[in-house]
Amino acid sequence: MDNAVHTSGASTQGTASGAPLDPDHPMELVCPAGTPAALQTAIDAGAHTIYFGFRNRTNARNFPGLNFNEEEAARAVETCRKHGVKPLIAINTYADAEDDAIWKRAVDCAADLKAGGIIACDIGLVSYAAKTHPDLPLHLSVQASASNPEAVKFYHEAYGVRRVVLPRVMSVPEIAELTAAVTPVETEVFVFGGLCVMAEGRCSLSSYATGLSPNKDGVCSPASHVRYEQDGDVMVSLLGDFTINRFDAGETAGYPTLCKGRFSSDARTGHLFEDPMSLDATTILGDLRKAGVKAVKVEGRQRGKAYVAQVVRSLRDAIDGKTDASRSSGTTHLMEGLGHTEGAYRRDWR
Amino acid sequence: MSRVEIALGPLTYNWQNPAREALYSAAATEEAFDIVYIGETVCAKRIPVAAAVMADAAETLEKAGRKVVYSALSLATNESERRQVTDLCEVEDLLVEANDAGALRTLAGRPHFVGPHMNVYNPGTLEALAERGAVSFCLPWEVNRKGIEVMARRANDLGVVVEIEVFGKAPLAISARCHHARAYGFTKDSCQYVCDRDPEGMAVRTLDGQNFLTLNGLQTQGHAVTLLVSEVQALRDMGVGRLRLSPMNMDMNAVARVYRDLLDGRTDAATAEQTLLGMLGDREPANGFYYGVEGSTWAA
Numbered sequence: 001m002d003n004a005v006h007t008s009g010a011s012t013q014g015t016a017s018g019a020p021l022d023p024d025h026p027m028e029l030v031c032p033a034g035t036p037a038a039l040q041t042a043i044d045a046g047a048h049t050i051y052f053g054f055r056n057r058t059n060a061r062n063f064p065g066l067n068f069n070e071e072e073a074a075r076a077v078e079t080c081r082k083h084g085v086k087p088l089i090a091i092n093t094y095a096d097a098e099d100d101a102i103w104k105r106a107v108d109c110a111a112d113l114k115a116g117g118i119i120a121c122d123i124g125l126v127s128y129a130a131k132t133h134p135d136l137p138l139h140l141s142v143q144a145s146a147s148n149p150e151a152v153k154f155y156h157e158a159y160g161v162r163r164v165v166l167p168r169v170m171s172v173p174e175i176a177e178l179t180a181a182v183t184p185v186e187t188e189v190f191v192f193g194g195l196c197v198m199a200e201g202r203c204s205l206s207s208y209a210t211g212l213s214p215n216k217d218g219v220c221s222p223a224s225h226v227r228y229e230q231d232g233d234v235m236v237s238l239l240g241d242f243t244i245n246r247f248d249a250g251e252t253a254g255y256p257t258l259c260k261g262r263f264s265s266d267a268r269t270g271h272l273f274e275d276p277m278s279l280d281a282t283t284i285l286g287d288l289r290k291a292g293v294k295a296v297k298v299e300g301r302q303r304g305k306a307y308v309a310q311v312v313r314s315l316r317d318a319i320d321g322k323t324d325a326s327r328s329s330g331t332t333h334l335m336e337g338l339g340h341t342e343g344a345y346r347r348d349w350r
Numbered sequence: 351m352s353r354v355e356i357a358l359g360p361l362t363y364n365w366q367n368p369a370r371e372a373l374y375s376a377a378a379t380e381e382a383f384d385i386v387y388i389g390e391t392v393c394a395k396r397i398p399v400a401a402a403v404m405a406d407a408a409e410t411l412e413k414a415g416r417k418v419v420y421s422a423l424s425l426a427t428n429e430s431e432r433r434q435v436t437d438l439c440e441v442e443d444l445l446v447e448a449n450d451a452g453a454l455r456t457l458a459g460r461p462h463f464v465g466p467h468m469n470v471y472n473p474g475t476l477e478a479l480a481e482r483g484a485v486s487f488c489l490p491w492e493v494n495r496k497g498i499e500v501m502a503r504r505a506n507d508l509g510v511v512v513e514i515e516v517f518g519k520a521p522l523a524i525s526a527r528c529h530h531a532r533a534y535g536f537t538k539d540s541c542q543y544v545c546d547r548d549p550e551g552m553a554v555r556t557l558d559g560q561n562f563l564t565l566n567g568l569q570t571q572g573h574a575v576t577l578l579v580s581e582v583q584a585l586r587d588m589g590v591g592r593l594r595l596s597p598m599n600m601d602m603n604a605v606a607r608v609y610r611d612l613l614d615g616r617t618d619a620a621t622a623e624q625t626l627l628g629m630l631g632d633r634e635p636a637n638g639f640y641y642g643v644e645g646s647t648w649a650a
Binding site: 148208241273344 | 427428429435452453454455458472475476478479493497500501522523524526527528532533534552553554558559562572638643645646
């Protein structure tokens with residue numbers, strides 16, 4: 001999860017990689033919608049599939065002013081259907097031990113609406129969905145962090161999961177091997193947007209600093225715990241009680257996403273986890289296609305209509321062979337942070 | 351009320367072989383440990399280096415009457431990591447603790463443990479995994495007391511055990527990238543095993559000098575040491591069946607005896623807490639996760 005603010009953009013990588021895209025067998029483009037307006041924008045820009053979530057803790061982008069109530073969800077499913085677009089509902093946090101009613105309600109609602117599927121990670125909830133709504137297609141969320149074929153097969157054999165969204169910790173050869181090994185389960189990978197450097201669904205850094213949890217509350221580096229303090233010429237960004245970064249005069253003060261901060265250790269001081277980079281895998285779309293990946297996904301339900309419009313259009317053009325996918329997407333200015341990377345898809349990232 | 355057990359958790363750090371040997375030969379002599387977890391949960395690259403010592407440790411522990419459980423890796427992505435998990439889980443007479451869903455698949459249908467890296471946050475998940483053969487669940491560190499209570503109650507109904515870590519640094523994240531190696535200018539593949547330089551991980555401080563996190567190979571831990579002592583009675587009342595102590599670079603047998611004495615009524619919570627705080631020395635304690643607040647905090 002990532003919610004760094006948009007600052008400037010500067011490409012740090014852009015290497016062409018080889019495999020061409022085949023426009024006759026396009027990959028499915030899965031796009032985010034944080035609001036009904038963004039949903040319409042994604043449809044107009046060429047999304048094949050759109051994912052959204054309910055306005056509560058059941059989804060991993062539980063940010064103020066975002067997401068759909070049940071009526072809006074019903075209209076969204078209808079709108080998608082009218083345009084031949086598949087609607088998916090993300091129910092991708094872990095249900096509360098004391099009261100899982102809103103999570104079950106979200107699953108029931110998705111089934112009643114005959115959504116194209118749900119994207120879930122909680123084993124108890126996936127088990128509930130499989131038993132209660134056997135016709136509701138199940139996609140395994142990236143938050144389940146299924147990073148090997150055995151894990152994917154577990155979810156397929158036990159609960160009939162049809163598609164898995166792979167964690168952003170795998171290299172392209174590993175993705176190819178996994179995809180071949182898990183047939184008939186389809187694989188989907190993130191190609192654009194925020195970049196988690198930790199295995200998704202396995203990170204409680206924010207809970208340690210703020211008490212609010214990515215897994216339980218659907219927040220990462222929550223805005224409610226962010227402060228900026230001026231210390232002479234230096235702008236200090238804090239999350240909870242912890243300094244995440246210090247910016248000299250003239251530096252752009254970015255959002256204090258915990259794992260993108262600057263810290264010190266006996267070995268080195270700086271971005272110990274990750275530079276404030278975003279993911280752009282446009283240049284390796286062909287390699288992902290060749291790896292057997294069924295669908296590519298854009299992160300960013302928290303992003304505005306301009307982001308959705310431009311990123312979705314650019315990726316759709318690349319997938320359709322209308323633009324040269326071996327070059328970076330031209331949407332770098334929409335990235336969060338200070339540049340972009342192909343992340344773990346290239347092994348040297350590790 | 352049934353007896354609450356004590357377990358020595360898997361060693362999370364990359365100790366050199368003589369230190370590993372010392373830890374486990376000492377644990378073998380300590381009757382306060384009902385269970386000793388061995389095995390590597392963080393990085394597959396550490397496994398071959400320590401294999402001979404760990405095999406001997408398992409034998410010594412079993413001979414001494416300790417129940418040995420083998421903890422599997424928490425993130426298996428490349429071929430050698432996957433093979434480590436599968437090879438371990440396929441040995442049918444071993445008791446294995448799964449830390450990812452891949453291990454769960456191989457272990458299904460025979461008794462196994464579910465480790466704290468599995469996201470067991472609610473009774474529904476606990477039930478689903480118990481149906482497939484899980485008999486013991488060490489809950490994730492960030493589950494608060496209400497969550498522990500609900501799940502411990504359900505576990506007792508199902509006849510399975512809930513275990514809670516009461517001592518040790520909480521693992522907060524794992525990555526395919528080794529941030530520990532990266533800090534030294536290496537990558538995961540070329541890491542030179544730099545993580546063995548820091549027996550309790552390498553401290554990460556904020557630019558304002560606050561202690562914050564700990565780098566431990568692929569894993570990031572909190573800086574503070576989770577310490578639940580005055581909470582032990584409540585854990586017992588909730589039906590928690592086992593307490594886990596995660597190895598630190600100190601006399602873990604002495605730590606275990608404090609908890610055994612507390613559980614058996616030979617000491618009270620205030621005394622036990624003072625003793626353990628003394629043993630922690632200048633390490634900071636934390637119990638925030640238990641109370642549902644910032645995990646880094648100490649609500650004394």
